[in-house]
Amino acid sequence: MSVSIRATDVRKSYGDVVAVDGVSFEVNDGEFFGILGPNGAGKTTTLEIVEGLREADSGSIELLGQSPWPRNKALLPRMGVQLQGTAFFERLTAREQLVTFGSLYGAGPKRADEMLEIVGLTDKAGTRVEKLSGGQAQRLSIACALVHDPEVVFLDEPTAALDPQARRNLWDLLRTINGQGRTVVLTTHYMDEAELLCDRVAIMDRGKILNIDAPASLVRGLDAPTRISVDSGELAAEKVAAIADGVAEVEDDGVALTFTTRDPATVLTALAEQRVLNGLRVRGATLEDVFLELTGREYRA
CATH class of the missing domain: 3.30.70 (Alpha-Beta Plaits)
Known part of the structure; x- marks a missing residue:
């Protein structure tokens, strides 16, 4: 099976704080891969290094067969990134946001309309972002990450602070994204989310990966009453x-x-x-x- 992402002994520190401490893992093409951990475990820093947003102190990263750092412009059209806190352009409607994001990658207005339908926001096309609910804004954020049809999608805690109904609606969307053949990498601290969505998960804490396997295999391996x-x-x-x-x-x-x-x-x-x-x-x-x-x-x- 082909590998989309390969991380080898990646390390990153900020002064005396070790954020990522010798992390190694692989993500296969078309896999839904989760990185789980408590707040401060190093999930976001690891993801940002893989995305090419931060430079690792040591170790190596391969994303779609290339190094993402120094900032690799050839990789930008091939990956979609949804950050923990997405900032939209002020005073633009949902459709205008997507048209603007798409234009950065050469995607036209037709693609923006397609993405509005995929994420269930066609009826909100003319609504300004500040008028969207939390769940609707998260779906728009994911649409912006997908508008250029990337091969790999990175989602950093996409359902944080959402109500249960909005979370489940977003789960359906994430399944659809992965079902289209895209590789999806998700960070979360919601165990039910990872258990339901992910093919494999890496459990991370204090900058280290403690275990990697399919959720069911990890559960079967636990000697619990x-x-x-x-x-x-x-x-x-x-x-x-x-x-x-x-x-x-x-x-x-x-x-x-x-x-x-x-x-x-x-x-x-x-x-x-x-x-x-x-x-x-x-x-x-x-x-x-x-x-x-x-x-x-x-x-x-």
Whole structure:
């Protein structure tokens, strides 16, 4: 399989602060690749180095077979970039923004109209940017990154600060973009987003990549118990351990009685025999569990 991006032992520091500490990874053509990490993990700096916006202190980057630094003008038409904070031109409508961005790459007004339809903003073509909602502005930002039909698209936390409905609408758009054959690289700290969208993810913290794999493979590799819940009051907490072997922690918050086990089949059978099934929920490990296992649970501002 051809490789769109190859990063090898990339390092970047700002004084005593090490932002990127020996990062290496590859992204295949047509892959949806995620870089996950808490705030300050080095995700954005890594992405900016790959895009050619920053110079690495050491290491090497290949983007579509070329070095992005020094600023490589041959690569600019081949990649689309959506930054964390996109600044639009003041007083322009959504269509005028796209026409302006497209003109920088030789794309005409027809392409701008096509992109408005793709991102679901045709009815907002004549609306000035400051009148768009947060979700609409994010979709316009992605449209600006795609108006010149790039091969690789970089998205830096595109759903940050969006409401749940806007996030899910944007997810549909991102699937469409990737389904058209484009390579997509996404940074995010939303685990559900990465688990749903990405073919593979790199979990990053303190400037280092801790693990890279498909989300499902990372979850399967985590030795985590299953959490089983029933409605509170269905069973006394002190009797949970008596119904089946292998029950570990028990918690009753007044709404649900939740316990962990490494033998869910036996426990579920015992609950069925006791007819304790109201509000039954079974939760295995998720990408969030993998993330917390690798990066820790302490709060970092």
